[in-house]
Amino acid sequence: MTESSVGVVVIGRNEGERLRACLASLSGAQARVYVDSGSTDGSVALARSLDFDVVELDMDQPFTAARARNTGIARLLRDHPTLEAVQTVDGDCEVRPDWMAVAQADMAVDPRRAVVFGRRRERRPDANAYHAACDDEWNVPIGEVNSCGGDALLRVVALREVGGYNDLLIAGEEPEMCVRLRARGWRIWSNGQEMTLHDVAITRLTQWWHRSRRTGYAFAELAALHGDGGDPGWRRLLRSALGWTAINIAAIVGVILFALLDDPLLRVVVLAPAALAGVQLLRMARSKRARIGGRHALQWSGLMMVAKAAQTLGWLRFKLQRITRARATLIEYKA
Known part of the structure; x- marks a missing residue:
């Protein structure tokens, strides 16, 4: 797997300066797409100024991260059909300098590794208890695991086999896709290496409440969707x-x-x-x-x-x- 065989898809919605840091950290990627979900803060113009191919989602259809990622991956593979892997990144994350090379090497070790991801860290874990809690949440075990998060290196052939993310899910799209990947014999790999810096930007209890409410909704939907075959x-x-x-x-x-x-x-x-x-x-x-x-x-x-x-x-x-x-x-x- 070479540098030219990996593309990048960034998704975002009104991420402001967080998006600028994200896109700047990916300036070395040769194939890169930014997918915007109705931003009103100049995100689209920013991405274009940094030479990203930009896709603006149709506002007549409901926005979901799954839909944004699928759309970005489709655009990337349309223009670069020989890509072997796609790195997905949330627009509030900055990719660490060595991550792409490390992830590609780990994926090359095992041809059944569909997903490789590393350690996402909060940019300011000591800012408050919310940031500390999220930083701890990202600290997952090293080795084969059940699911990944929004930042991950994905093998294209595996994505095509399962049809990518489920566009209809408003949250929990990553663990849902991972269930389908594992059902087909693919592996999800956590290597524990420094991957991204994340900015959760939570300063109020109401924000934590809404984030947790989304989690409950997502897992209820996933459990209903997959039944006993789920996680x-x-x-x-x-x-x-x-x-x-x-x-x-x-x-x-x-x-x-x-x-x-x-x-x-x-x-x-x-x-x-x-x-x-x-x-x-x-x-x-x-x-x-x-x-x-x-x-x-x-x-x-x-x-x-x-x-x-x-x-x-x-x-x-x-x-x-x-x-x-x-x-x-x-x-x-x-x-």
Whole structure:
């Protein structure tokens, strides 16, 4: 696999200066496409000024990252039909200088590796607890894994075999495609090497809430789409979200009842859910102290509990839309 056999597809929507850093980090790529999903911040003009082939998605159709990537890959392969692999990059990520060469070498080791990806890092992990939590989220095991994220090197023949991403998914398109790849004997490989710098740009709890709600929606849709043939982790996440949301609601009700009841025994009983939630918070914080530091560990555990409630609402939204047959719309969290 040579440099000329790999192309790049960047997708974005109103990423501003994050997009500039992303595109600049890919200036050495010979075949490169930027796909824009209705930006109003000059992203299209910026990409053209940096000599990227630009595709503007039709605004009459719903925007999804899956649709953007598929469109970019199709354009890339139309103009460069001999490409063997495509590096996909989200527009809020800056690609590390050595990544492309490292990824190509790892893909060449095994002809059944359909996907190779590395370590995505937050640009400012110490900025706040949200950034620290996302940086930890990107820290996946090294070796063969079940799925990848938005930044990854994809083997073209494998993409063609499974038909690429599912255009209709508003989130979770990467793990969904990976399920289909693995079902056909392809492998997903995490090499742990420095890949991209990401800027999640979360500064408010409402942003974290919407991001977590999108996660719940995505995994509910994936579980419904693939059933028992899907990744067991999807259902585990949903069960955890539903269970801890129920416990936390019971904890709130219990604290209220504690203030109203006079019976000592009943007061102890109604506080049991709150005690369970408290123990879980401390347990989670302790498990992360070594990885993200004591400063953010307790905040992280609190954010995980908030995420459980948001994921539950995402699950409920999917169920409601399935019943009413309403069209899915993007759940966005960035300002």
